Amino acid sequence: MNLTSRTILITGASRGIGAAAARAFARYPVCLGLLARSQERLVALAEELNQNPNVEALPLVADVSVREEVEQAVAQLETHFGAVDILVNNAGVGMRSPVGAIDMAKAHLLFEINFWGAIHVIEAVLPGMEAQRDGLIINISSIIGRRAMPNAGIYCASKFALNAISEAMRLELRGKNIRVVTFYPGVTDTDMTKHELTGDATHESRGKVRRTPVEVTARAIVRAAQREPRDAYATLFDRVFVLSATLFPALMDRMLARFYRARDE
Ligand code: NAP
Numbered sequence: 001m002n003l004t005s006r007t008i009l010i011t012g013a014s015r016g017i018g019a020a021a022a023r024a025f026a027r028y029p030v031c032l033g034l035l036a037r038s039q040e041r042l043v044a045l046a047e048e049l050n051q052n053p054n055v056e057a058l059p060l061v062a063d064v065s066v067r068e069e070v071e072q073a074v075a076q077l078e079t080h081f082g083a084v085d086i087l088v089n090n091a092g093v094g095m096r097s098p099v100g101a102i103d104m105a106k107a108h109l110l111f112e113i114n115f116w117g118a119i120h121v122i123e124a125v126l127p128g129m130e131a132q133r134d135g136l137i138i139n140i141s142s143i144i145g146r147r148a149m150p151n152a153g154i155y156c157a158s159k160f161a162l163n164a165i166s167e168a169m170r171l172e173l174r175g176k177n178i179r180v181v182t183f184y185p186g187v188t189d190t191d192m193t194k195h196e197l198t199g200d201a202t203h204e205s206r207g208k209v210r211r212t213p214v215e216v217t218a219r220a221i222v223r224a225a226q227r228e229p230r231d232a233y234a235t236l237f238d239r240v241f242v243l244s245a246t247l248f249p250a251l252m253d254r255m256l257a258r259f260y261r262a263r264d265e
Contacts (some may be wrong), residue, residue: 002226009074022034029054045064058077060135070120074125087122089140106198126221135178138224139162141159166182187212189211220235
């Protein structure tokens with residue numbers, strides 16, 4: 001999609017990938033809705049982006065897990081800028097625990113945010129997109145939404161579920177000129193582990209995993225908005241990882257088992 005004068009809604013825009021995506025979209029003359037729960041961060045980011053005379057940014061305080069809050073935020077955005085042209089459905093949280101020791105309340109909360117939250121936002125923006133017969137939805141999944149990892153089963157399941165919705169919607173909305181991109185970030189350099197619902201954040205830092213700079217992921221999201229591929233990745237490594245996991249699942253089991261054994265020793 002040509003980005004000029006588009007209205008773009010980014011959820012989870014208060015930090016991490018969402019905030020970086022907002023800055024990357026702000027290189028173009030666009031109207032930005034910045035949605036998350038942390039008002040102060042959103043207001044500061046909107047002020048920063050509004051320094052650019054070609055950009056209009058609006059902070060939208062809402063919890064994606066609360067449908068009414070999402071509907072109010074989208075209504076506010078539409079009043080300001082008109083219907084959403086591009087939705088970057090990015091808000092999400094992590095959680096770590098092996099099956100057998102799952103904190104059920106937190107697992108349900110994770111699904112309320114990562115899965116149902118994403119659907120709340122899609123349902124809120126769809127009427128506007130349908131009315132203008134144009135729109136692009138970019139669902140932010142994860143490479144581990146294609147190949148699950150030990151101790152991350154619930155988080156991975158929420159992203160597998162989101163992928164299913166992307167696939168179904170892509171065909172449902174084809175006749176309405178609304179396109180759906182699934183974007184699969186790999187390990188990206190954000191503070192996500194600090195905000196996990198459960199788990200020991202220091203655990204991850206022991207791994208020798210290369211982290212993609214958040215600006216690289218953000219630029220790849222902007223490219224995905226412009227080119228509209230079915231599936232999009234931030235790096236070649238992420239693409240090859242998903243392809244290998246799809247083609248050679250048993251081999252991937254063996255490689256991952258070796259990786260985790262070496263990491264935990
Ligand atoms: P992050 O730095 O923790 O940022 C998460 C964002 O989501 C924040 O802006 C947070 O804002 C927002 N958020 C969380 N719960 C929310 C809620 N209930 N309602 C509204 N907003 C909410 O994480 P990130 O690394 O940028 O991750 C962004 C997305 O990329 C997530 O969907 C994540 O699953 C996915 N991803 C990340 C990685 C990675 O390595 N970082 C890899 C693959 C996929 P508030 O707290 O202010 O609400």
